[in-house]
Amino acid sequence: MILFILQGIVVIILISAISSLIIHVGNNENPAVESIKNKGIYFYFFSTVILAPILETLIFQFLPFSIANSKFKHKKRLYVYLILASTFFGLAHLYNLSYLFFGLITGFVLAFFFYVGTLRKENAVLLIFIIHSLYNLLLFALSQI
Numbered sequence: 001m002i003l004f005i006l007q008g009i010v011v012i013i014l015i016s017a018i019s020s021l022i023i024h025v026g027n028n029e030n031p032a033v034e035s036i037k038n039k040g041i042y043f044y045f046f047s048t049v050i051l052a053p054i055l056e057t058l059i060f061q062f063l064p065f066s067i068a069n070s071k072f073k074h075k076k077r078l079y080v081y082l083i084l085a086s087t088f089f090g091l092a093h094l095y096n097l098s099y100l101f102f103g104l105i106t107g108f109v110l111a112f113f114f115y116v117g118t119l120r121k122e123n124a125v126l127l128i129f130i131i132h133s134l135y136n137l138l139l140f141a142l143s144q145i
Contacts, residue, residue: 008131085111
């Protein structure tokens with residue numbers, strides 16, 4: 001489980017680094033994060049490191065997986081799920097073109113890790129929450145420097 005989480009974190013950090021080299025469009029500030037920052041550091045920490053990852057895991061990984069799982073056969077289910085989850089995650093992060101690009105790819109990676117977690121008969125919601133939360137914790141820490 002720990003190795004799985006570390007693999008997820010490494011993949012997302014690599015994607016973040018590579019995508020920032022590939023595409024850079026204007027201002028990369030996230031207006032939602034900027035408004036949360038103004039409410040104080042504790043609220044900012046709770047919102048970005050705890051609340052957002054659990055809500056986004058439930059909405060953008062668990063819910064599409066449940067829908068695809070109940071409506072489609074095995075092979076088709078995976079494709080439908082990955083497309084739904086990554087698209088919804090990307091659109092939820094549509095602050096500008098670079099966020100959309102990163103959101104689509106990150107959404108795909110998180111959805112893929114969620115799917116693999118379910119195949120491994122592990123608590124996929126918990127795994128993805130931890131991966132997402134640790135990534136956001138890293139971003140939070142870097143924003144405080």
